[in-house]
Amino acid sequence: MSASTSRHLIVDGQIFQSAARDRGMGRYSEYLLSAILKESNYATVHLIFAKKPHAVGIEHKKLERLFEGVTVSYLDLSSTTRQSIENATKHNKKAVNEFVEKLRLDVGSVDFLIPSLFQEPIASVFPDLTTNFVIFYDLIPYLYHDRYADKMPFDNYLKRFRQLFEADKILTISQAVRDDLAVYLGIPHSRTHVIDGAAIRSDKSPVPPPGMQLSEKFILMPTSDDPRKNNLRAVIGFEQFNSRSSEKYKLVITSKIHRTERERLRGFSSNIIFTGNIEEAELDWLYEKAEAVLFVPESEGLGLPILEAVHVDKRVVCSLLDVFKEISADAFYYCDHKDQYSIAAAIEDALTATDKGVPKSKYRQILKHYSWGETAKRTLAAMSKTTKRSSGNRPKIAVFTPTPSGFSAIGKVVAESHAVLDDYFDVDYYAEDGSVDANTRPNYLKYVAPYYSADAFSVKSYTRYDAVFYHIGNSDYHLQSIANSLYLPGFVILHDTNITDAYRVMVREEVISSERSDLEKMLTSAAGLTLSKCLTSVVTNQLGVMTHSKYASAAAKEILRDQDSVVMDVNLATQAPQTIPERSYARLRLGMAGIIADIKGIEVIERLAKDVKYQNHTIAIFGYNYASADTIERLGSYDNIDLTTGLTDYDFVNSMKQLDVFVNYRMQYQGETSLSTLEAMRQGVVVVVRDIGWYSELPDDVVVKVKNPDDLVKKLNELVANSRLMKKVSAKAVEYIKANHSHEQYAKGMRALMEQGGSYDSVLKRRAELLRNGQLTSVKELLAELKTEDHE
Amino acid sequence: MTAFNGTVDSVQLIAMIQKDYEARLRELESQNVEYAEQLAKRDSKIHGLNVRIQELELHLHHQQGARAALKQLYHGIDNKIMRTLTERGERKKRVVTTHPTITTNENMRYADLLKEAREYDAKEFFALKKKVYKHNLKPAYRLVAKSYRVARDGGLAGMKKIHKLRSS
Numbered sequence: 001m002s003a004s005t006s007r008h009l010i011v012d013g014q015i016f017q018s019a020a021r022d023r024g025m026g027r028y029s030e031y032l033l034s035a036i037l038k039e040s041n042y043a044t045v046h047l048i049f050a051k052k053p054h055a056v057g058i059e060h061k062k063l064e065r066l067f068e069g070v071t072v073s074y075l076d077l078s079s080t081t082r083q084s085i086e087n088a089t090k091h092n093k094k095a096v097n098e099f100v101e102k103l104r105l106d107v108g109s110v111d112f113l114i115p116s117l118f119q120e121p122i123a124s125v126f127p128d129l130t131t132n133f134v135i136f137y138d139l140i141p142y143l144y145h146d147r148y149a150d151k152m153p154f155d156n157y158l159k160r161f162r163q164l165f166e167a168d169k170i171l172t173i174s175q176a177v178r179d180d181l182a183v184y185l186g187i188p189h190s191r192t193h194v195i196d197g198a199a200i201r202s203d204k205s206p207v208p209p210p211g212m213q214l215s216e217k218f219i220l221m222p223t224s225d226d227p228r229k230n231n232l233r234a235v236i237g238f239e240q241f242n243s244r245s246s247e248k249y250k251l252v253i254t255s256k257i258h259r260t261e262r263e264r265l266r267g268f269s270s271n272i273i274f275t276g277n278i279e280e281a282e283l284d285w286l287y288e289k290a291e292a293v294l295f296v297p298e299s300e301g302l303g304l305p306i307l308e309a310v311h312v313d314k315r316v317v318c319s320l321l322d323v324f325k326e327i328s329a330d331a332f333y334y335c336d337h338k339d340q341y342s343i344a345a346a347i348e349d350a351l352t353a354t355d356k357g358v359p360k361s362k363y364r365q366i367l368k369h370y371s372w373g374e375t376a377k378r379t380l381a382a383m384s385k386t387t388k389r390s391s392g393n394r395p396k397i398a399v400f401t402p403t404p405s406g407f408s409a410i411g412k413v414v415a416e417s418h419a420v421l422d423d424y425f426d427v428d429y430y431a432e433d434g435s436v437d438a439n440t441r442p443n444y445l446k447y448v449a450p451y452y453s454a455d456a457f458s459v460k461s462y463t464r465y466d467a468v469f470y471h472i473g474n475s476d477y478h479l480q481s482i483a484n485s486l487y488l489p490g491f492v493i494l495h496d497t498n499i500t501d502a503y504r505v506m507v508r509e510e511v512i513s514s515e516r517s518d519l520e521k522m523l524t525s526a527a528g529l530t531l532s533k534c535l536t537s538v539v540t541n542q543l544g545v546m547t548h549s550k551y552a553s554a555a556a557k558e559i560l561r562d563q564d565s566v567v568m569d570v571n572l573a574t575q576a577p578q579t580i581p582e583r584s585y586a587r588l589r590l591g592m593a594g595i596i597a598d599i600k601g602i603e604v605i606e607r608l609a610k611d612v613k614y615q616n617h618t619i620a621i622f623g624y625n626y627a628s629a630d631t632i633e634r635l636g637s638y639d640n641i642d643l644t645t646g647l648t649d650y651d652f653v654n655s656m657k658q659l660d661v662f663v664n665y666r667m668q669y670q671g672e673t674s675l676s677t678l679e680a681m682r683q684g685v686v687v688v689v690r691d692i693g694w695y696s697e698l699p700d701d702v703v704v705k706v707k708n709p710d711d712l713v714k715k716l717n718e719l720v721a722n723s724r725l726m727k728k729v730s731a732k733a734v735e736y737i738k739a740n741h742s743h744e745q746y747a748k749g750m751r752a753l754m755e756q757g758g759s760y761d762s763v764l765k766r767r768a769e770l771l772r773n774g775q776l777t778s779v780k781e782l783l784a785e786l787k788t789e790d791h792e
Numbered sequence: 793m794t795a796f797n798g799t800v801d802s803v804q805l806i807a808m809i810q811k812d813y814e815a816r817l818r819e820l821e822s823q824n825v826e827y828a829e830q831l832a833k834r835d836s837k838i839h840g841l842n843v844r845i846q847e848l849e850l851h852l853h854h855q856q857g858a859r860a861a862l863k864q865l866y867h868g869i870d871n872k873i874m875r876t877l878t879e880r881g882e883r884k885k886r887v888v889t890t891h892p893t894i895t896t897n898e899n900m901r902y903a904d905l906l907k908e909a910r911e912y913d914a915k916e917f918f919a920l921k922k923k924v925y926k927h928n929l930k931p932a933y934r935l936v937a938k939s940y941r942v943a944r945d946g947g948l949a950g951m952k953k954i955h956k957l958r959s960s
Contacts, residue, residue, distance in 0.1 A: 081952060084945075150867060233843075338843060459918070486913040512916060513891035519909050526902040537909045639833050 007384075008110045009042040010100070011070075012124050014077065015116040016063060017053040024304060025137055027200045027280075028173070029115035030066065032135070035376035037069055042111075045070045048099065050077035054121055075099055079121040085156045088123035096127040111383055114167075118160055120153060126166055131388045134167045135195075138301030139180040140228060143650040145442045147227045158444045161185075165419060165448045169386040171195045171379055173302040176323035179577035183653060183682075185444070186416030186575050186743055193382035198372045199307040202280035208289075209275050209282040218250040218273070219347065220290035220314075222283070222305040225257050228298040230319070230337050231265060237335070237343025238294065239269040244348070247271060251294070252286060254278065287312045292350045295319070296337040303327065307370050310363050315350040317343070322579060327370065331362040389423070395466040395754065396426045400454055400484065402477030403431040405443035409675045410471050410495055412649070415445040417573050420743035422449070424751055428465070430454040434476045435505070441649045454480035462488045467754045469546075472538060474499045474670065479506050485538050491753055492539065493546040497532040497555040497671025531555035532671065544757035546749065548572045548673040549694035555671055566756045570749030572673045576738045580684040583660055583730065585723035588617040590716070591659040591685075593652070593676050596627045596645065602635070604665070604709050609638040613717060618642050622655045657683045660726065661719060665712055669693045677703070678741060681733040686726050688716060702736040704729065873940060881933020892916050 011033060020026045037045065047070045049063055064072050075095045078088040100110060112130035116122075116137075126132040141148040141157055148154065164170060164185075170192045172178040178194050181187040208214070219238065223229045231253070238251045252273045253265070262274055275286070287293070293309035296319045303324050309316045310331075318324050319337035335346035368374070402408035404415035414429070421427055429445060432454035445451060457480065462468060468490030470481040482502055485492055503517045523536040532539075532555040539545055539559045544566040547553040553569045560567065592605060605621065608614050618640055625632065625645040635641050647655060656662065662680035664687055673694045680687045681702065689695040690712075691705040698705075704719060706712040719726060892915040894908060 081949070150864065340843075483917055487917040513894070515894040515896075516891065516909070516912055516916070519894055519896060519905060519912070522896065523902065523905050523909060526900075526905055536906065537913065540906065541910070541913075 006106070006109055007042055008044045008046070008103070008105050009036075009040070010046045010048060010110060010112045010127075010130065012112070012114045013047040013049050013063070013066075013072075014054060014122045014124060015119055016066060017049055017055065017058050018119050018122060019055040020116065020119050021055070021058070025116045025119065028137075028197055028304075029135070031198065031200060031372050032195075032375060032379065033067060033115065035372035036379060037067060039373065039376040040380050046103070047072050048077075048096070049074050050079065050122075051075065054079055054081070073099065077123075079123055080153070080156055081121040085123055085159050089125050089159075089162075092123050093125045093127075096125055097129075100127040100130060108388060113383075114163065117163055118157060120156065124160075124163060126163060131383075131386055132166065132168045133171055133383055133386070134163060135171045135173070136164065136177060136181065136192075137173055138177055138299070139184060140299050140301070142442055142444070143180070143184065143299065143648075144228055146648060149442075151227070154442070158442055159447045161444045162448050165422065167191070168389050169193055169382055171382060173197050174323045175326050175579055176321070177301050179322075179579055182575040183577050184416075184649070185419060186573075187419045188575065188743065189578060191419070193378070195375050195378040195382065196370055197302050197304065197307070197375055198370045199311040199367075200280070200304060201308070201311060202284050204281040206285035206288055207279075207281050208285050209278045212273070212275070214250070214252075214273075214289065216250050217248060217291045218252045218289070219292050219294050219317075219351075220252050220254070220286050220309075221294045222254045222308070223257075223295075223297075224255040225261060230296050230298050231257075231261070232268065233337065233340050234294055234296045234343060235265050235268050235272065237296070237340040238347060239271070240340055240344035241347040241351075242269070242271055244344075245351075249291065249351075252290070254283060254286070283308075284312075287314060290314055292317055292347065294343075294347065296335060296343055297321075298337055300324070306332065307366070310358075310366050310370075313358050313360070313363060315358055317346045317350050322581070326579070328362055328366055331359050331366065391426075394424060394426045395751075396428070396464065397750075397754075398428050398430055398457070398461065398465045398468045398490075400430045400432070400457075400468070400470045400478075400481035402471070402473070402475075403433050403443060404445045405441055406434050406438045406477055407436075407440055408434065408473065408475060408477040410473055411477065412441065413573065413675065414471065415443070416575070417743050417746060418445060418449055420573075421747050421750075424747040428452065430457050430480070432477055432480045454484075457484055459488065467491055467543075467757070469493055469750065470538075471495060472499065472502075472535075474501045476502070476505045476509075478502050479509060479511055482506065482538060483511050486541060489541050489543050491544045491546060491750075491757060492542050494535070494539075494552050494556065495548070495672060497535060497552050499534045499538070503534050527559065527561075529555075529558055531558050535559060544568065544753045546570055546753050549671070550697050551693040552671045566753060568749060568753045568756070570746055570753075571741045572675070572678060573743045573746035574675075574678045574682055574737065574741050575743060576682040576734060576741075580730075580734055581657055583684070583726075585660055585726050588660045588720055589620055589658055590614075590617060590661045590663065590720075591620040591622065591656065591680075592663050593621075593656065594623045594664075596621060596623050596625050596632075596643075602627065602631060604712060605635070605641070606638075607713060608716070609635075609641050611713075613720065615640060617720065620644070620655060620659060622647055622652065653679065653683075656680050656685060659683075659685045661686045661688060661716070663688045663712070663716070664695075665690045665706070665709070666692065666695075678737065682737045682741075684730040684734045686719065686729045687733065688712065688719070699732075699736060702729065702733045870944065874937070877933055877937045877940070881930045881937065 015021065015026050015029050018026070047067065049072065051074045060074070077095055078091040080088055082088065083091070103110070108131070110130040112126055112132050114124045114126070114134045117124055117134050141152065141154070145154070170181065170187065172181065172192055172194050173196060175194050178189070178192045181192055182189055221234060223231055223234070235251065242249050250271050250273055251269065252275060254275050256277045257274055265272055287308055292315040293305060294317045295303065295305045296317070298319070300321060300323050303318070306316050306318055306324060306327060316332040318332050318334060320334040324332065324334070333346040333350040336342040399414065401414040402411035404411040411431070418427070428450040430452050431446070468484070468488060470485040470490055470492045472478055472481060472485065472492050472494050474496040478499070479502065482499065483506065503512075503520055506512045507514045507517045520534045520537060524533050527536060529536070531551070535555065536559050539556050540563065542565070545556045545568070547556055547567065547569050548571060550569060553567050556567045590608070605619060609619055620642045621635065622644040632643065635643050644651075644655065656676075656679050659680065662677070662685045664674055664677050664680075669690070669692045671693060677687050677689060677695070686704065688704045688706060689698070691707055695703070695705065704715055706715045892912050894912055896905065896908060900908070
């Protein structure tokens with residue numbers, strides 16, 4: 001009993017009016033809501049539905065009988081079948097706000113729950129005055145966007161992220177999903193809570209599916225026709241095992257599988273039985289009669305089939321996913337889902353083990369935690385502790401950023417910072433594309449925040465903001481940012497201390513003349529700058545400068561000389577997951593990531609690959625390929641080198657997560673901070689870095705620093721022979737990232753910089769004020785002002 | 793084989809043979825390990841290729857479903873129409889050929905150069921900055937694109953309704 005009697009709950013029940021009501025999310029929502037009603041003491045519970053159901057065959061009477069003790073209301077709610085998601089959302093917002101208002105309940109006493117946010121054609125929205133919750137099942141379509149984008153209304157999917165970012169608390173069905181939200185969307189752990197889930201069992205007695213003759217032993221494979229279910233490899237793995245067992249077993253595959261997929265799978269095994277969609281009681285029967293349950297998807301939010309198998313004491317063969325290990329690290333037969341041999345071996349282990357039973361005590365522990373009662377208690381506990389987020393008095397700022405879907409990692413960082421930045425600022429983003437079209441990752445930022453093209457920024461826009469932040473880097477993704485920073489003073493965030501290439505592209509794109517670019521180079525040499533190139537005009541024209549290292553901070557101060565300006569060093573933001581992979585350090589996986597090019601230390605890699613000490617270890621190289629075909633072929637010929645190119649963000653993070661040691665040896669350093677290094681550190685990977693610039697500033701116990709390539713080989717040799725040292729450095733790295741690189745410290749840094757920026761050079765400040773107040777409206781006035789500045 | 797002469801007694805002989813066999817066995821075992829390793833490596837490579845083939849096949853398969861093919865065709869045509877409209881109707885960026893002039897000489901100090909740069913930037917971006925258009929497309933193309941989108945979405949909604957009525 002966690003909610004007080006003065007509180008009220010409103011649940012968006014539209015999922016029960018959709019085609020998904022009998023599928024995973026629908027069933028999960030129904031079981032959870034029933035359990036919540038038993039456990040909670042909300043004064044009133046309201047269930048809202050759309051007047052028109054979203055699927056055929058759903059009667060109002062049936063909906064009203066679903067839950068006892070709730071007040072059912074039908075609202076005029078629109079959906080994406082009737083209008084665009086923007087219009088439907090707008091319409092529904094008005095409807096739910098009016099509904100809440102009519103209830104005349106105390107402000108702040110009402111909780112609003114969306115059990116399923118992403119189901120088409122529903123357009124769920126939060127009312128303005130309630131404390132808002134959403135159940136979140138997985139981030140799979142986002143993570144596997146290359147496969148899902150053309151199989152679903154992907155824009156609508158991304159547009160629904162707005163509700164996710166607006167929620168006061170996101171209730172995730174596993175820790176792995178919670179970590180995905182933190183790692184890929186930057187949503188802080190304080191805004192998410194794990195509620196888990198439980199097995200879904202019918203309240204009827206199990207019955208065999210009609211027409212199913214099952215005289216032989218069978219393995220049950222609960223799956224669906226989804227690209228990440230890994231059906232083909234599962235079937236091949238099964239067949240490999242079965243051929244060794246004299247074809248004793250059948251494989252029963254549940255759910256509706258497309259005809260072509262069925263035919264195809266039958267091509268690999270003649271021992272498959274497809275059940276199609278079946279009733280819950282029939283599925284229960286299959287679970288009870290199966291010899292084992294095979295469940296080897298590439299990714300899952302929780303893994304209900306595993307819990308259902310545990311419920312009936314069946315052995316489970318499953319993929320080695322974090323989310324399954326979260327249920328139990330050792331109660332199941334794990335396999336590598338990408339390897340059919342591994343799947344076959346795990347099935348064999350499960351079915352031929354001398355101990356025929358299941359680990360009962362482990363299963364009991366699992367069921368104790370994963371029950372609907374406990375899930376409801378966790379949900380209610382999280383809801384009772386949550387208060388409505390305040391969007392009170394936040395300064396209005398503009399942020400210039402590379403487009404998050406582009407090649408620039410800075411765009412990714414900016415997008416991931418938004419969830420927290422939004423708590424501190426009312427942010428508008430001005431994004432710019434590079435010269436080459438890229439779709440490296442889905443751009444959700446444009447749907448969750450005001451988002452404009454950087455081209456659209458003008459003096460008029462400038463006057464609307466309390467501050468403008470320019471992300472400055474050395475690529476074609478920063479041209480507008482640099483150009484605007486040169487005449488509209490704001491706050492620059494330096495990602496590179498050498499922006500010569502950006503100036504070169506600005507000349508090429510006719511943003512500036514070649515004389516202007518030359519003048520910038522002259523400024524660098526006239527000032528005798530040793531730590532930066534082409535940064536003088538950008539830095540001297542600002543109200544404040546933010547850097548990510550002492551190295552870059554020194555570079556900015558070298559430019560500013562005696563100018564009384566604010567230079568603030570703030571760590572680049574990232575979010576550490578809560579679950580860090582456990583590592584045995586027995587057979588090591590050493591990695592090098594980023595741009596693979598002939599000049600980038602290939603000889604060091606080959607030296608290691610040939611070394612006898614590394615024959616039992618794997619050297620993983622992954623990233624963008626700029627090396628010659630010969631080099632790639634040569635590297636591929638080493639048995640202990642694992643080379644992967646063209647990775648998605650998700651592949652990159654996963655490849656990094658699997659490493660024990662990551663080598664980031666920069667041959668050339670230009671004042672940058674390395675996101676790859678931070679990525680590795682947050683996953684507990686031991687990073688070996690060159691002792692230079694920002695890398696030198698990292699504490700000595702969180703990374704291993706080396707002076708030169710010979711030192712690198714020497715230190716690596718010492719490291720691979722010392723697993724205790726690796727464990728220590730790994731733990732320290734995670735601790736360091738959690739304590740020093742949060743999005744909160746980044747947002748606070750931006751705010752502090754803004755507050756202190758007022759003491760900047762009075763002439764520039766006056767010009768900024770004149771521009772901001774719209775007092776300068778023509779170039780004539782501006783030139784007159786510049787002349788006044790000269791006299792001063 | 794170890795050297796043997798007539799002076800060796802039978803116990804020594806057996807010991808020598810045994811030692812010799814043991815050495816041979818070790819040699820064979822080590823060879824065996826090497827072969828096994830080589831086989832494992834080959835197996836792993838074949839396995840890698842096998843998995844890749846399956847991935848490609850799987851990918852191919854997903855492309856093949858009639859519905860998927862139709863969807864793809866629809867998206868392909870839709871993309872082509874929209875791309876053509878966008879490309880043809882796009883406002884051409886006004887090429888800024890005139891930039892403010894910069895006068896520098898060898899005697900200019902840092903402060904003078906900085907002043908020159910600031911003056912250039914103010915003129916360049918404040919006065920000569922490319923005009924920002926509210927819309928990316930020329931009016932005629934914008935109208936065509938809008939009409940196409942309305943017709944497309946309306947048509948789709950109609951088809952969905954017909955499908956619903958038929959199946960109900």
